[in-house]
Amino acid sequence: MLFDSWTGLGRVLLVGPLAYVALVAILRISGKRTLTKLNAFDLVVTVALGSTLATVLLSKSVALAEGVLAMAILVFFQFAITWLAVRVSWVDGLIKSEPTLLVHNGLFLEHALRTQRVTKDEVLSALRSSGAGDLAVVDAVVLETDGSMSVLKGQSGTPETTTLANVQGELSA
Incomplete structure (x- = not known):
């Protein structure tokens, strides 16, 4: 009508x-x-x-x-x-989920990707959007509570003093 x-x-x-x-x-x-x-x-x-x-x-x-x-x-x-x-x-x-670590020290965290239902291609897209041309220079990619991805390059300090302090996931040396 x-x-x-x-x-x-x-x-x-x-x-x-x-x-x-x-x-x-x-x-x-x-x-x-x-x-x-x-x-x-x-x-x-x-x-x-x-x-x-x-x-x-x-x-x-x-x-x-x-x-x-x-x-x-x-x-x-x-x-x-x-x-x-x-x-x-x-x-x-x-009411809130925790942020999740998807990439650490240039390496994909396969279990976290599967658990969060995120593909490597989606992470690579976020890396490109942030200006990262090489996965090796990326310290971390975090899936935030709002579904966006944060790309961290050049982190220093311990996990307790960086912005990764409240992120779920394995931080390997």
């Missing part, structure tokens, strides 16, 4: 900007962390907010007040859970 009614278009024109302004206000009040791309938990909240906004805009059976309340509840729970995660380590472990 190409067109249903002028009433439907009018509703979208009225409710759309109001729902958008409400969502922006809720996000500004909740702080920067609400829309970060730090882990799967944050992604789920972001997708749920988008879905809720779309439902408010397009479903005649959902009133604006109900939609704004639903968005506020999602943001409140995201805020509360991340607040707890910063203060209680087991909550943090429950």
Whole structure:
């Protein structure tokens, strides 16, 4: 169907900007962390907010007040859970994964690649993107909690003093 009614278009024109302004206000009040791309938990909240906004805009059976309340509840729970995660380590472990070492001292860690379902080609792509032309000069490639890969070149110091301190994986000499 190409067109249903002028009433439907009018509703979208009225409710759309109001729902958008409400969502922006809720996000500004909740702080920067609400829309970060730090882990799967944050992604789920972001997708749920988008879905809720779309439902408010397009479903005649959902009133604006109900939609704004639903968005506020999602943001409140995201805020509360991340607040707890910063203060209680087991909550943090429950909602976030740990970064994983995929390459160490120029060598692929096969077990980590299999466990994380990452191919060597994907790692090589990340290396190229970071400007690394030779695997031998790479000290580490880390699969971060948000799914991105960090490439570390020229690390010095012990694993406890480098940025690899909280990374899962075997650090061989």
